[in-house]
Amino acid sequence: MTPAPSSAPIALITGGSRGLGRNAALHLVQKQMDVILTYRSSQDEALAVVQQIEAQGGRAAALQLDVSQTATFPAFVASLQALLARHWQRARIDHLVNNGGTGLHLPLAQTTEAQFDALLNVHLKGPFFLTQALAPMIQDGGSILNISSGLTRFAVPGYGAYATMKGGLEVLSRYLAKELGSRGIRVNTLAPGAIETDFNGGALRSNAELNRFVASVTALGRAGLPDDIGPVVASLLSEDSHWITAQRIEASGGMFV
Template sequence: MTTANTVTTPTTAAATSPRIALITGGSRGLGRNAALHVARRGIDVVLTYRSQQAEAQAVVDEIRQSGARAAALQLDVGDSGSFPAFAQALKQTLKQHWQRERFDHLVNNAGLGHYAPLADTTEAQFDELMRVHLKGPFFLTQALLPLLQDGGSVLNVSSGLARFAMPGYGAYAAMKGGVEVLTRYMAKEFGARGIRVNTLAPGAIETDFGGGTVRDNAEVNAFVASVTALGRVGLPDDIGPVVASLLSDDSRWVNAQRVEASGGMFV
């Protein structure tokens, strides 16, 4: 549920208006890394967190040290009923700290993982994955469209698992497959406003996602490295720069595309 809790950096009116990116799930993992790299590109950041306000504050502080400005808002992307209130909180934050009514880039990154064979996946697990990974990005993007700047962009985070199959991730990958289809439809429908929409599909990355299995399980780590053309497991710093590049003007003609950053996993 969206609350009024907001973590911000002290700001003053800027002579020019910087671009602003909203990154969901930006307090840890790939979202945190993306937020830091986006800020290094000179783009200010609003990040969301579900419950870890202290972690969000730490990211905001680090972004501030890089010379960009930042704010953090609480959001549960699995609770679509909270999105209208979140949109209002975002609108107030933009006005208060940037003297702006709109932001430029939306990164639908927040997520969670369940490992279970299809035969053992519960309906509750399936529904949670659906709410967070498919319904959430759909209706959050819808709710924020009035605040998204014409000529901006949306980046939906998918997974390499939508291309290759590994037992135990069927329900998760199905949601990400839906996200990739949704991306193309968004690109088609938002194009009249000059809004680009793309998918970023990371491969296996050493983070705490899914309990940190790829990072902490030596056997899993070695297996992933063995099926990756570049011979190692991905790191967060392999993904953040890709996010920053896809939001930048360097990618202004990249639209409706699926960009996989997996080091050549299962090629």
């Protein structure tokens, strides 16, 4: 049976099956937003998030996408269009969150060209061309949120290549804000600090010494949790932030201030 049309705003979150993307998706439903999340390989985890959202009264769906594979974007757009028509009886989304990504902790001197290219494809080239492909499908007055990192402001040895890509993403956000502003589309960057997720194999969550170090250099005295970030994503996409664009918002608890 075809679902009834929904008037709720729709947010597309890349990498929404786990970590910060999952947490953001669960907080968006509390703002009465519907969610389409993408996953690279963890279909079961993605469907579990969909079920959680539906259990809270929201509407959600999951689509497979590898953000590093730009050649697949036309097929993804076609799948998204079909999903919107089938599940929402609509042709557009309201918000895009470029969240999907992977980490690398390695000194610059040891970083290979292949590792550099892999980070580039996931964190900069992918979001650039995915946003380009999806921009015509974003409602005027909607928003784009690019997820960066506190590591673009402070330097921690071993994260240079990763932070370089995120720095490029932050510049992209400002240019998108300028070029899409005539459509009323807001574009911002959210830069989390160190968060206890699966990032880098869940090191911050499982390594007590590392966790203590992060707490010692953070003004609020602890490492971040996913629940510290999801509400910020929801707020930046909501009408509460209708006059915020072209900004870098850091949510790090005051790390390295």
